[in-house]
Amino acid sequence: MSQAAYQPSMLDLTDTAPCLGPLGGVRRHPLGRGAWVDHLPAWVRGSDEVLDVLLRDVPWRAERRTMYDTEVDVPRLLCWYADGRPLPHPVLTTAREALTRHYAAELGEPFVTAGMCHYRDGRDSVAWHGDTQGRSAHADTMVAIVSFGSPRPLLLRPRGGGASLRFPLGHGDLVVMGGSCQRTWEHAIPKTSRPVGPRVSVQFRPVGVA
Ligand SMILES: O=C(O)CCC(=O)C(=O)O
Ligand SMILES: [Fe+2]
Numbered sequence: 001m002s003q004a005a006y007q008p009s010m011l012d013l014t015d016t017a018p019c020l021g022p023l024g025g026v027r028r029h030p031l032g033r034g035a036w037v038d039h040l041p042a043w044v045r046g047s048d049e050v051l052d053v054l055l056r057d058v059p060w061r062a063e064r065r066t067m068y069d070t071e072v073d074v075p076r077l078l079c080w081y082a083d084g085r086p087l088p089h090p091v092l093t094t095a096r097e098a099l100t101r102h103y104a105a106e107l108g109e110p111f112v113t114a115g116m117c118h119y120r121d122g123r124d125s126v127a128w129h130g131d132t133q134g135r136s137a138h139a140d141t142m143v144a145i146v147s148f149g150s151p152r153p154l155l156l157r158p159r160g161g162g163a164s165l166r167f168p169l170g171h172g173d174l175v176v177m178g179g180s181c182q183r184t185w186e187h188a189i190p191k192t193s194r195p196v197g198p199r200v201s202v203q204f205r206p207v208g209v210a
Contacts, residue, residue: 018046018091023102026174029165034140034180037156037167043095044146044172050089051148051171054200057088060118075191076124081114083207092146096204099144103176107142111204119152119199122192128157130182131203133210137183141209144176145169149199155188156181169201182209 026040044050060077087093092114100110117126130136131143145154147169154175157164167175177187189201 016046018044018050018089020044020091020095020098023098023174026102026176031156031158031165031181031185033158033184035184036178036181037165038174038176038178039167040174041170042172043174044091044148046091047148047172050091051198051200053089054116054148054202055118055198058116058118058200076126077118077120079116079118081116083112087114092202095146095202099176099204103142103144103178106178107206109206111142111144112207113205113210115203115205115210117201117203119150119189119201121198122194122196125191126187126189128186128188130159130186131177131205131210132182134208135206136209140179141182141206142176142178143182143209144174144204146202146204147171147173147175147199148202150197152189152192152196152199155190156185157188158185159183169199 021043023040026038029037029039031037058079060079063074063078064071065074081087087096096111096114119125135141148171151168151170154167154169155164156167169175
């Protein structure tokens with residue numbers, strides 16, 4: 001086979017190292033109350049390798065939390081990448097840079113930290129909450145989530161009551177919660193009795209937001 005005839009198969013995305021699609025295709029969903037969600041399915045291509053690396057190389061930690069006077073297991077594994085800590089896969093560094101560039105005018109500061117959650121199966125979850133530790137308690141900000149592994153829905157509901165919205169988060173998908181979202185809405189990843197494999201979420205935030 002000539003070199004020229006061989007070229008097209010070399011473009012097969014499933015064969016290439018992980019890379020990012022264009023952010024131009026991101027779709028904004030205004031939620032009201034100054035909150036919005038941006039959604040871009042399959043932003044990261046070649047995500048199998050990223051998931052493998054995340055499951056293997058991140059020093060996952062189980063945590064316990066006090067709830068109503070009792071200590072309970074946090075139902076997911078965690079790891080926090082503070083400013084300056086190298087990320088476990090280079091495509092995540094590229095993703096953070098691309099997000100910083102894409103949202104520069106609107107956000108006015110870079111994405112810096114990376115929080116990681118590992119949902120081992122359908123029993124792992126995150127309960128309703130807003131990311132309101134730090135500046136996000138009283139100022140608009142953004143939290144960008146890249147999801148790897150088994151699809152799980154991200155649910156959002158307005159604080160004070162109202163119907164919830166559901167964003168399916170699949171392998172390589174991007175979701176960005178922006179504006180007042182952390183203060184005026186809550187989000188959750190519910191448990192499921194369906195058989196689901198592991199999921200890792202990577203949350204990029206500006207400094208001082210958690
Ligand atoms: O797993 C996710 O996509 C969401 C995680 C989350 O909401 C958080 O860690 O604050
Ligand atoms: Fe959150």
